[in-house]
Amino acid sequence: xxxxxxxxxxxxxxxxxxxxxxxxxxxxxxxxxxxxxxxxxxxxxxxxxxxxxxxxxxxxxxxxxxxxxxxxxxxxxxxxxxxxxxxxxxxxxxxxxxxxxxxxxxxxxxxxxxxxxxxxxxxxxxxxxxxxxxxxxxxxxxxxxxxxxxxxxxxxxxxxxxxxxxxxxxxxxxxxxxxxxxxxxxxxxxxxxxxxxxxxxxxxxxxxxxxxxxxxxxxxxxxxxxxxxxxxxxxxxxxxxxxxxxxxxxxxxxxxxxxxxxxxxxxxxxxxxxxxxxxxxxxxxxxxxxxxxxxxxxxxxxxxxxxxxxxxxxxxxxxxxxxxxxxxxxxxxxxxxxxxxxxxxxxxxxxxxxxxxxxxxxxxxxxxxxxxxxxxxxxxxxxxxxxxxxxxxxxxxxxxxxxxxxxxxxxxxxxxxxxxxxxxxxxxxxxxxxxxxxxxxxxxxxxxxxxxxxxxxxxxxxxxxxxxxxxxxxxxxxxxxxxxx
Amino acid sequence: xxxxxxxxxxxxxxxxxxxxxxxxxxxxxxxxxxxxxxxxxxxxxxxxxxxxxxxxxxxxxxxxxxxxxxxxxxxxxxxxxxxxxxxxxxxxxxxxxxxxxxxxxxxxxxxxxxxxxxxxxxxxxxxxxxxxxxxxxxxxxxxxxxxxxxxxxxxxxxxxxxxxxxxxxxxxxxxxxxxxxxxxxxxxxxxxxxxxxxxxxxxxxxxxxxxxxxxxxxxxxxxxxxxxxxxxxxxxxxxxxxxxxxxxxxxxxxxxxxxxxxxxxxxxxxxxxxxxxxxxxxxxxxxxxxxxxxxxxxxxxxxxxxxxxxxxxxxxxxxxxxxxxxxxxxxxxxxxxxxxxxxxxxxxxxxxxxxxxxxxxxxxxxxxxxxxxxxxxxxxxxxxxxxxxxxxxxxxxxxxxxxxxxxxxxxxxxxxxxxxxxxxxxxxxxxxxxxxxxxxxxxxxxxxxxxxxxxxxxxxxxxxxxxxxxxxxxxxxxxxxxxxx
Numbered sequence: 001x002x003x004x005x006x007x008x009x010x011x012x013x014x015x016x017x018x019x020x021x022x023x024x025x026x027x028x029x030x031x032x033x034x035x036x037x038x039x040x041x042x043x044x045x046x047x048x049x050x051x052x053x054x055x056x057x058x059x060x061x062x063x064x065x066x067x068x069x070x071x072x073x074x075x076x077x078x079x080x081x082x083x084x085x086x087x088x089x090x091x092x093x094x095x096x097x098x099x100x101x102x103x104x105x106x107x108x109x110x111x112x113x114x115x116x117x118x119x120x121x122x123x124x125x126x127x128x129x130x131x132x133x134x135x136x137x138x139x140x141x142x143x144x145x146x147x148x149x150x151x152x153x154x155x156x157x158x159x160x161x162x163x164x165x166x167x168x169x170x171x172x173x174x175x176x177x178x179x180x181x182x183x184x185x186x187x188x189x190x191x192x193x194x195x196x197x198x199x200x201x202x203x204x205x206x207x208x209x210x211x212x213x214x215x216x217x218x219x220x221x222x223x224x225x226x227x228x229x230x231x232x233x234x235x236x237x238x239x240x241x242x243x244x245x246x247x248x249x250x251x252x253x254x255x256x257x258x259x260x261x262x263x264x265x266x267x268x269x270x271x272x273x274x275x276x277x278x279x280x281x282x283x284x285x286x287x288x289x290x291x292x293x294x295x296x297x298x299x300x301x302x303x304x305x306x307x308x309x310x311x312x313x314x315x316x317x318x319x320x321x322x323x324x325x326x327x328x329x330x331x332x333x334x335x336x337x338x339x340x341x342x343x344x345x346x347x348x349x350x351x352x353x354x355x356x357x358x359x360x361x362x363x364x365x366x367x368x369x370x371x372x373x374x375x376x377x378x379x380x381x382x383x384x385x386x387x388x389x390x391x392x393x394x395x396x397x398x399x400x401x402x403x404x405x406x407x408x409x410x411x412x413x414x415x416x417x418x419x420x421x422x423x424x425x426x427x428x429x430x431x432x433x434x435x436x437x438x439x440x441x442x443x444x445x446x447x448x449x450x451x452x453x454x455x456x457x458x459x460x461x462x463x464x465x466x467x468x469x470x471x472x473x474x475x476x477x478x479x480x481x482x483x484x485x
Numbered sequence: 486x487x488x489x490x491x492x493x494x495x496x497x498x499x500x501x502x503x504x505x506x507x508x509x510x511x512x513x514x515x516x517x518x519x520x521x522x523x524x525x526x527x528x529x530x531x532x533x534x535x536x537x538x539x540x541x542x543x544x545x546x547x548x549x550x551x552x553x554x555x556x557x558x559x560x561x562x563x564x565x566x567x568x569x570x571x572x573x574x575x576x577x578x579x580x581x582x583x584x585x586x587x588x589x590x591x592x593x594x595x596x597x598x599x600x601x602x603x604x605x606x607x608x609x610x611x612x613x614x615x616x617x618x619x620x621x622x623x624x625x626x627x628x629x630x631x632x633x634x635x636x637x638x639x640x641x642x643x644x645x646x647x648x649x650x651x652x653x654x655x656x657x658x659x660x661x662x663x664x665x666x667x668x669x670x671x672x673x674x675x676x677x678x679x680x681x682x683x684x685x686x687x688x689x690x691x692x693x694x695x696x697x698x699x700x701x702x703x704x705x706x707x708x709x710x711x712x713x714x715x716x717x718x719x720x721x722x723x724x725x726x727x728x729x730x731x732x733x734x735x736x737x738x739x740x741x742x743x744x745x746x747x748x749x750x751x752x753x754x755x756x757x758x759x760x761x762x763x764x765x766x767x768x769x770x771x772x773x774x775x776x777x778x779x780x781x782x783x784x785x786x787x788x789x790x791x792x793x794x795x796x797x798x799x800x801x802x803x804x805x806x807x808x809x810x811x812x813x814x815x816x817x818x819x820x821x822x823x824x825x826x827x828x829x830x831x832x833x834x835x836x837x838x839x840x841x842x843x844x845x846x847x848x849x850x851x852x853x854x855x856x857x858x859x860x861x862x863x864x865x866x867x868x869x870x871x872x873x874x875x876x877x878x879x880x881x882x883x884x885x886x887x888x889x890x891x892x893x894x895x896x897x898x899x900x901x902x903x904x905x906x907x908x909x910x911x912x913x914x915x916x917x918x919x920x921x922x923x924x925x926x927x928x929x930x931x932x933x934x935x936x937x938x939x940x941x942x943x944x945x946x947x948x949x950x951x952x953x954x955x956x957x958x959x960x961x962x963x964x965x966x967x968x969x970x
Contacts, residue, residue, distance in 0.1 A: 016774060019774065056773060059772075059773055060773045060774055063739045063773060063776060063882075064739065064741065064742055064776055064777065065711070065739070065740065065741015065742040065743055065744065065745070066741075066742055078741060078742070078743055079743060080742055080743045080746060113628070114627070114628045118623065119627070120623070120626075120627055122618035122623070122626075123618075125618070125831075126611065126614055126615045126618060129611055129614060130611045133607035133608075133610070133611060138603065138605070138607070141605075141607075141799075141801060142599070142604070142605055142799035142800065142801050143598070143599040143799065143800045143801055144800075144801055145795075145800050145801060145803070178663035178667065178803070178827035178828065179825055179826075179827055181824055181825055181827075182663065182667065182827055185670060189698045189699070193700050206823060209823055210824075213674045213820070213821065214674070215678050215700075226550070254548050254549065254550070255550065256549065256550020256551075256563060257549055257550040257551055257563070257565055258550055258563055258564060258565050259550065260550070261565060287544075288541065288544055288545045288548060289501060289504065289545050291548060291549055292549065310630075310825070314626075314627035314628065315627065315628045315630050315825075316626060316627050316628055316629055316630060316829060316830030316831065317829050317830075317831075318630070318663070318825070318826065318827050318828060318829050319829070335698070336698065338691060338694055339666055339695075340664055340666055340795070340800075340803070341664075341803065342663035342664050342666075342667055342803050342827060343663065343803060343829075344801060344802050344803050344804070344828075344829070344832055345801030345802075346610075346801065346802075346832075347829055347831075347832060397548075
């Protein structure tokens, strides 16, 4: 009879050991297809273990398909090779494959966003989370996965939009999701993948990429000083228009009211036409009142508003939301209401309290002051630099970047390369154009949100060197306070 | 000259008030297109306010497109009606539209999942979150949005899979996302929307729905006792196969090894063929060892493993993950690496510690004991009920549901209606078939994870009434301990 040793089996249980031994013998063909195994009782006696041990091992092997059982007759070895050749040994994957690429970290970064240390009130957040777990119904906290988001958060967002953006909407119109990129995908499922989607040219590159990855036909509509050009939009045949009217990226254009009405009029001319209003950084208008939203002047229910807390809280928070016109709310719940929400209920509850108890407003004010100081320091450094007479700055009042037109014979490519060599990340407006023929050269997009305050002067110094070429010995250095590196 | 009153302006600032007055006059055509506004200085003097106030109001109106400015000449009213008719008044949306539908809450639920109160260690979670904010680099906490998820969590998941599932994988192979439904969408973008996707019939209905909403061609492959039938799969022409080999929903089938090898062999025959192994409830095998994964016997890099913490922590946590073969890791970062992650960094860090410090294992053990007790209580109640001799129960060893075949002349539809009338939610295996001709009647899917322990006997009593029809006065009630309602 079949026999196995039970010595030195370490941490395994008896039955696990027996299971492994038999499985190995089947895989190595020491036990052949169709072979009958000993009865549980006699096998147990022979091995000096309990019947339960053998029974458990057999049951596991049956569950995994190594054994089969015939009623009242016993256990038999399965034929593992029905039509199936034994698989070849696992190939060693090439070493270069499959590693997540490291993102390069620059000494100074005028492109990416980051948030300064100490800018987020972690202790408040932890306190609110503890409050939530102490006072909310725990069953709700554990099981609420509504497609649109939890009630408390949607109410808090609606109140916030009313106070902060003058928008009068019902909480039911809000759909909460794990980031705007996720919500773009939801909108494609809601509005239809086969419709044409129009985006701004120049514009936010990730947006076109996301539409492309979702297999959506995308049209790049050229812009003039007021935003996308309505005639070009009409010509394109697109049905969905995705725009950033409050603060266009990268040009900083605020869409004038007349253009807004023109685009609303365009939308009203087709049943399936909609405008997606991307209000990504409205919280960071650094002077004057916030620009009213397109949504708030839309009387035809054609505007879908989208905004995110990733920009206003911190990038690592993945909470964004849509405001849908009412008829699309109905369609959303009919066609996509079966989806589970994508943001943890705990985090939604915590954010709801963060908003309702005034912490969000405080946080935004603090961030706005921080960014304003950062911008002013950067502008001051630029004024005192050798670039002073050679640049024209625009769009410095709104949100986290401005444009700087350079009076230089050097090409954008040359400057990019020089900056790269100085470990400085910069970008030009020209890089955001889809239509190469329309690219405007020599305009830097100065995104300062990722810049450390203490590095501003040194960063300007490096920028001067990248734009103007290497300074005569010691000169640029003197002018801007020096660069230790 | 234009004049406005500054009395009773309440909480508005002076400039906001002036801005609103001028805007209103433009909208009401009291100020006409092309009309010149007073110079800042004279207007300020006339109104008795500072020049700054007028300047700020003008600047805001320019930003919003109500005024334009000509250098050295002054401010003029924009033409708001270029080609654009004034929009009609906002229509009152019909009252029935646009409300998020309330999900019906049943007295007893054998379909949905929920988690009992007190089952989740909130205090541990809050403590770990506080630890995270106190000890991690705050800048990382605020800004890490890597597409694949944060390093610490991926490491903790890889360790967990090694210990718990015997899977030997590198953390780089893991992609973290906000729920499996989101990750299905990622896989479609990674593998291609134009390929055919095969799912199990019967199977998890939401899955087909998700593929449908993503405009993917889906094939429903019939199953035999071992899982999807390879010949039918081959005939379908599908390239991607999505299965639940460890515990099929709803039949509970554990796929035998021979079928596993057959399907791996199928996958190896086409460059673009892949198997998605959905291991949705592997943590809740209530007897015996966990079933080894398909991923762990895949030597051709054809298996994509997917699992979720929504089932094992609690539904309201939206954290799931993929394990990609290495060549797909490379493709993921090349084509989709630009995406931001979808799970908040704070929550990822907290979960990483929850896993690494052994709390997850404790939690799972606790849940498993809870579910085992619930199942035993339910089985005991069924044995003592009038249904005792009329049902055959199968699949009660694995995860959170079992099947109960009924010996009854009543149709599934009749029983469903009767249960509905008793405020009891039940489902039949027949409801999970795509191919109507193959539907097996009279088999209830008994998902007990959403059942309150204290209601088990009463729920069985109601179930008896739904299956057998109303009991003779008082009889069924006596047998199972009574139902107060």
